[in-house]
Amino acid sequence: MFDIIIKKIGFSYGKDEVLSINNLSINKGSTTVFLGSNGSGKTTILKLISGIYSPSKGSISPGTETLKNKSVLVHQNPYLFSGSVKYNIEFGLKIRNISKNIRKSIIQKVLLEARLLNLITRKTSSLSGGEKHRLAIARALSLNPDILVLDEPFANIDPESRDTIEKLILKREKNGITTIISTHNLTSAYRLASSIIYMDKGKIIEPETNFIKGSVIKRDDYFCFFQADNYKKVSPILIPATDGDYSTAVIPYKDIFLSGTNIKTSAQNQYIGIIRSLVKKGNQFFVTIDCGISLKAIVTDLSVREFKIKEGKSIFVNFKASAVKLY
Amino acid sequence: MVLNKALTLIFTADREVIFISMTSLSMALTSTILSTIPALILGTVLSIKNFHGKSIIIIFLNSLMAMPTVVIGLLIYSLISRSGPLGNFGLLFTPWAIIIGQSILSFPIIASLIYSALSKTAVELPETLETLGAGGTRKLYMIFRESKTAVLSAILSGFGRVIGEVGVSMMLGGNIRWFTRTITTTIALETSKGEFELALALGIILIFISFTVNALLHWGVNRNV
Amino acid sequence: MEKILFILFIIIISSFCYAEGQIENQSDNQTSTQQRLRLATTTSTENTGLLDVLIPAFTNRTGIKVDVIAVGTGKAITLGENGDVDIIMVHARSREDSFVSDGYGVNRRNLMHNDFVILGPPDDPAGISSVKDAAKAFKKIQLTKSSFISRGDDSGTNTKEKELWNTAGVIPAGKWYKEAGQGMGAVITMANDMQGYTLSDRGTYLALRDKIDLAVLVEGDPKLFNPYGVIAVNPAIHDGINYEDAMRLIAFLTSGEGQSIIKNFQKNGEKLFYPDVIK
Numbered sequence: 109m110f111d112i113i114i115k116k117i118g119f120s121y122g123k124d125e126v127l128s129i130n131n132l133s134i135n136k137g138s139t140t141v142f143l144g145s146n147g148s149g150k151t152t153i154l155k156l157i158s159g160i161y162s163p164s165k166g167s168i169s170p171g172t173e174t175l176k177n178k179s180v181l182v183h184q185n186p187y188l189f190s191g192s193v194k195y196n197i198e199f200g201l202k203i204r205n206i207s208k209n210i211r212k213s214i215i216q217k218v219l220l221e222a223r224l225l226n227l228i229t230r231k232t233s234s235l236s237g238g239e240k241h242r243l244a245i246a247r248a249l250s251l252n253p254d255i256l257v258l259d260e261p262f263a264n265i266d267p268e269s270r271d272t273i274e275k276l277i278l279k280r281e282k283n284g285i286t287t288i289i290s291t292h293n294l295t296s297a298y299r300l301a302s303s304i305i306y307m308d309k310g311k312i313i314e315p316e317t318n319f320i321k322g323s324v325i326k327r328d329d330y331f332c333f334f335q336a337d338n339y340k341k342v343s344p345i346l347i348p349a350t351d352g353d354y355s356t357a358v359i360p361y362k363d364i365f366l367s368g369t370n371i372k373t374s375a376q377n378q379y380i381g382i383i384r385s386l387v388k389k390g391n392q393f394f395v396t397i398d399c400g401i402s403l404k405a406i407v408t409d410l411s412v413r414e415f416k417i418k419e420g421k422s423i424f425v426n427f428k429a430s431a432v433k434l435y
Numbered sequence: 436m437v438l439n440k441a442l443t444l445i446f447t448a449d450r451e452v453i454f455i456s457m458t459s460l461s462m463a464l465t466s467t468i469l470s471t472i473p474a475l476i477l478g479t480v481l482s483i484k485n486f487h488g489k490s491i492i493i494i495f496l497n498s499l500m501a502m503p504t505v506v507i508g509l510l511i512y513s514l515i516s517r518s519g520p521l522g523n524f525g526l527l528f529t530p531w532a533i534i535i536g537q538s539i540l541s542f543p544i545i546a547s548l549i550y551s552a553l554s555k556t557a558v559e560l561p562e563t564l565e566t567l568g569a570g571g572t573r574k575l576y577m578i579f580r581e582s583k584t585a586v587l588s589a590i591l592s593g594f595g596r597v598i599g600e601v602g603v604s605m606m607l608g609g610n611i612r613w614f615t616r617t618i619t620t621t622i623a624l625e626t627s628k629g630e631f632e633l634a635l636a637l638g639i640i641l642i643f644i645s646f647t648v649n650a651l652l653h654w655g656v657n658r659n660v
Numbered sequence: 661m662e663k664i665l666f667i668l669f670i671i672i673i674s675s676f677c678y679a680e681g682q683i684e685n686q687s688d689n690q691t692s693t694q695q696r697l698r699l700a701t702t703t704s705t706e707n708t709g710l711l712d713v714l715i716p717a718f719t720n721r722t723g724i725k726v727d728v729i730a731v732g733t734g735k736a737i738t739l740g741e742n743g744d745v746d747i748i749m750v751h752a753r754s755r756e757d758s759f760v761s762d763g764y765g766v767n768r769r770n771l772m773h774n775d776f777v778i779l780g781p782p783d784d785p786a787g788i789s790s791v792k793d794a795a796k797a798f799k800k801i802q803l804t805k806s807s808f809i810s811r812g813d814d815s816g817t818n819t820k821e822k823e824l825w826n827t828a829g830v831i832p833a834g835k836w837y838k839e840a841g842q843g844m845g846a847v848i849t850m851a852n853d854m855q856g857y858t859l860s861d862r863g864t865y866l867a868l869r870d871k872i873d874l875a876v877l878v879e880g881d882p883k884l885f886n887p888y889g890v891i892a893v894n895p896a897i898h899d900g901i902n903y904e905d906a907m908r909l910i911a912f913l914t915s916g917e918g919q920s921i922i923k924n925f926q927k928n929g930e931k932l933f934y935p936d937v938i939k
Contacts, residue, residue: 160562181566187559190581200567251567517743517898525900527744528698528727609698609729624730627843628707629868 110170111136112157112255112286117166119152125164127152127310137284139277141297144307150290151259152310154181157288158257179255184263186244188232193224193243196232200251214250221279222246223272238269245273249280256280257288262296274300298356298435314394318359318403320345324434331376331429342400346376346429354434361394363431364405367424368415375426379403383421386412393417399425441636445643451613452640459617460644462530463598466537467545471590474542478549478589479575483561493550499543504536504602511536512606528609533617536603541593548592552585553578587656591649598645618644697905698727700737700745702816704844705888706730708863708932710925717921718912724905734814740764740891743898747906751816751888765891767907769914770936772922773887774862776820778878779848780806781855788857794881795827802828805836807856809847812839816886821859824883848872861886866927887936890914914938 114132118125127149134140134157142150155161156168159176168175180200189196197218201211219225222242227235235243241261248256258277262270277300280287291297297304298319306315325344326333333344334357345357370378381399393412395405403425407417417423444452481489499507513519515526515535526532560581564574579586597603601619608615610624618641625634705711706728715726729736729745733752740748741764749771750756759765778797780788786806788797801808810832811818825832838856840847844864851858852872865876878884890910895903912918919935926932 155562158566160565176565177568179566181562183559183563185557185559187557187563189577190583199569203568203573247567517900518741522743523899528729609727609731611727611729614727624703627703627846628864629845629849629871631849 112175113169114156115167115169117156117163117168119156119161120164125310127156129153129166129312132305132312134286134288135303136286137281138302139281139287139289139300141301141304142288142290142307143292143294143297143304144290145292147309148307149310150307151184153307154257154259154288154290158255175255178253179257180248180251180253181257182244182248182259182261184260186240188235188240188243190232192229192231193219193235194228196243196247197250200247204251218246218250221249221272221276223268236266237264238266241265242269242272245276249276253285255286255288259290260292261289262291262293270296295435298358301356314389316361316406318361318364320357320359320401321355322357324354332434334432334434336401339401342379345432347432347434348429350434352434356435358433358435359403359427359431361404361406364403364425364427366395366397366405366407366411366415366417367426370424373426374428376429377425377427377432379425380422381425383417383419383423385419386417397423397425438639440632441639444636445640452637454613455616455618455621455637456640456644458530458615459598459619459641460648462533462537462604462617463594464648466534466597467541467590467594469534470538470542470593471545474545474589474593475549475579475586477546479553479578481546481550482553493547496543496547499539500547504540504600505606506602507539508536508603508606511539511603515607527607528611528615530608530615532607533604533615536607537597537600540600540603541597544596545589545593548589549586552582552589555585556582583656587652591652594648595645598648599641695902695905696725696727697747697902697909698729698745699747699749699909700729700731700735700739701749702733702736702751703730704815704817704861704864705749705751707843707845707867708861708925708927710863710922710933713925714913714918714921717917718909721912721917722905722908724908726909732813733816733819740893743893743901745893746902747890747892747909749888749890751886752819753887753889755819756889756891759891764894764897766894767910768889768891769910771888771890771913772919772933772935773885774933775879775886776817776859776884777862777865777876778857778884779851779860779865779874780857780877782873782875784877786857789877791878792881794878794883795824797878798824799828799830801857802830802832802836805834807851807854808832808837809851809854809856809858810837810839811844811847811859812841815844817844817859817861820884820886824859827883848874862930863927863932866930866932869928888933 112134114129117129119127142153144150152161156163157175158179158181159172160181162172189199194215197215198211201214216225219228222245224239224242224246227239232240232243245258245261261273274296277287277289289300302321304315304319306313320336322334322336324332325335327349329349331349332347334347334354335344336342347357370380379399381397383395384398385396387394391409393407393409395407395417397403397405405425411417481493511532512527515521515524515532526535556578560578561574564577569577599619601623604617604620605623608617608620610616610620618637622634622637625637701711711728715728719725729739731739733750733755736748736750737755737759739745740759748765756768760768778788778794780786786801786804788800791797791800810821840850844860845868847858848860848864848868852874890913892903892906892910893901895901914937916938919938922933922935
């Protein structure tokens with residue numbers, strides 16, 4: 109198992125450059141979600157990662173051939189071979205010369221998880237949209253690839269199918285296998301991703317929200333207490349009380365305000381941190397603060413001058429509980 | 436009445452009619468089969484790869500299809516005539532000359548129809564095959580399997596063109612009785628003699644043969660779908 | 661896989677058909693290893709059915725199998741020039757003479773003759789039925805601008821037709837003169853439909869007589885004489901010419917047996933050919 113490293117990669121259709129990414133690393137075992145609208149280049153990067161496309165320039169490591177062998181791509185409009193569900197599932201297994209008995213048990217398991225077992229002899233032409241998607245994913249999963257690449261797995265399918273697919277993806281994450289997904293659906297993205305990459309017009313763009321993985325460790329009448337993974341030293345984030353299982357907290361940059369002192373405000377969340385970087389964009393600054401977790405905020409250049417915000421300075425980070433959304 | 440005559444010919448199993456029918460059928464089948472493999476290859480290559488000269492090949496194929504069969508016959512005649520470069524093979528006025536000519540007739544049709552059919556297949560098909568690990572021949576086989584109907588149509592179109600043609604058969608076969616006389620050359624002969632009824636009757640037999648071949652192939656290919 | 665079975669199925673059918681065809685072929689031919697003799701002749705000659713009697717008789721006597729290729733006169737001669745046939749039998753004397761003098765053919769023999777007839781509608785608008793001279797009849801057709809259908813294809817019949825126009829001092833042109841570019845049977849049918857005039861060999865006319873309304877209006881003029889010749893293709897001009905068998909065929913056709921077959925040949929109860937070697 110390996111990380112995927114992308115350097116200065118570009119992809120062009122003829123003279124049209126549709127994708128250009130300077131630097132990207134995908135950690136093995138992670139679930140990476142590419143988020144963006146149609147035409148933002150998500151499909152292209154997915155095809156590069158699964159070895160279907162070769163980059164027009166730049167490099168992707170390990171090479172395209174290795175990636176093709178180690179990954180399976182499921183298209184946005186998956187192609188199912190004419191024939192039965194069984195034929196489709198068996199296809200890849202037969203190519204790998206998997207013996208009949210083992211094939212049988214893999215097929216059973218995978219179809220059961222995808223809730224397609226009762227349809228095993230059905231012809232693909234008679235399946236519903238959701239069933240087709242589940243079959244395509246099951247077909248990919250039967251091969252147990254190191255890298256699973258899914259292009260818009262949630263578009264245009266019924267809620268039950270979406271649910272089944274989400275469960276399938278989460279299960280794989282538990283097993284430490286790399287999953288790459290593209291979608292324009294925020295909810296699913298936030299729910300499933302261990303990291304999110306935002307794309308627009310073929311380039312990676314800076315998001316405008318903080319994305320924190322963690323879990324709810326406590327609840328009371330007013331708040332949920334959300335503890336970020338890997339950042340045990342920080343006190344949990346306060347969020348308006350709500351029921352349910354959540355793994356992700358999302359805080360927009362613009363909802364974070366900075367203060368020079370620990371003033372009391374109606375914002376329930378306040379942390380002290382050190383400014384790590386300042387990036388100017390127009391007449392705004394993107395400020396990255398390390399307060400045990402890494403948070404980014406947007407401030408005007410006026411404020412930067414007023415508060416003398418610069419790298420290394422310590423500062424207070426404030427945001428309301430209601431600014432945080434849980435997924 | 437014409438239909439009567441046709442049915443009489445069929446049911447009395449007139450020996451000569453059976454012979455010319457078999458001749459037509461076997462030559463058409465042989466030339467279709469011979470031209471199918473190179474046509475499949477060319478059609479597939481055209482749909483997969485982009486290269487210099489691709490458009491010239493496609494234009495050439497389309498022009499070949501539009502040529503009258505007599506012209507193709509003439510071209511080959513000039514090659515295999517005793518006074519031509521390949522005269523020593525003694526091919527002229529034998530069934531093999533007709534088969535060569537007919538293969539050239541059916542080849543461009545099958546090739547360009549395959550090209551057209553494969554170009555229309557969703558890009559997801561070859562990509563899915565690649566990602567699932569299918570390479571080389573298996574990939575090619577699957578692409579054809581998935582375009583089964585179109586491939587079959589292409590081959591049947593090639594067959595149709597040759598079973599009903601007369602220009603090549605006449606020119607290269609010489610319409611020799613009990614040897615290279617086919618249904619179509621007999622129809623031409625009887626028509627020129629003014630024997631229109633007999634000609635029409637043979638035409639009906641030809642339609643019947645063509646229909647049977649088409650039906651058999653469709654049944655054979657679609658059995659398991 | 662089902663695919664393979666299916667392909668086998670097709671191959672079997674086609675080989676079966678082909679084999680069937682070949683077997684039919686071989687069973688007629690005891691000396692199947694022998695080279696075939698190729699004879700080019702004209703479509704009108706073949707259409708009379710004479711060869712269906714003459715050739716089997718020859719094969720019976722000699723065991724030599726003959727491929728008869730019936731095409732237009734021009735093409736038959738071209739096939740001879742190209743060495744694609746071993747012997748030609750046509751009825752266009754001037755062109756036959758050139759064929760020999762140009763070195764393409766050797767051993768020309770007069771074989772037989774028949775005649776042409778001028779056909780026309782029974783009511784005879786050009787009034788040629790009383791005319792004995794064929795050229796004069798043609799002139800009358802032109803003067804009355806009556807419908808005339810020509811073969812228009814350089815065949816033996818067409819050659820004769822042009823000679824007659826020439827003798828009559830006429831260059832036929834205009835809406836009344838239709839050049840069909842088709843075989844004799846088709847042209848007779850056209851003339852019948854249009855109730856026009858045409859020049860035909862007697863044999864084809866006899867074959868269609870019962871189906872048409874046209875009548876023989878002019879016959880017997882020596883200008884309508886139609887002689888047939890048989891010529892072996894010169895083996896020196898091409899490799900692989902079956903000269904020996906060609907000479908055997910010529911010998912047969914000009915022998916007592918061949919000539920009497922020609923003499924006795926009848927179509928629809930009428931004699932069609934007159935042998936030239938043995939009268």
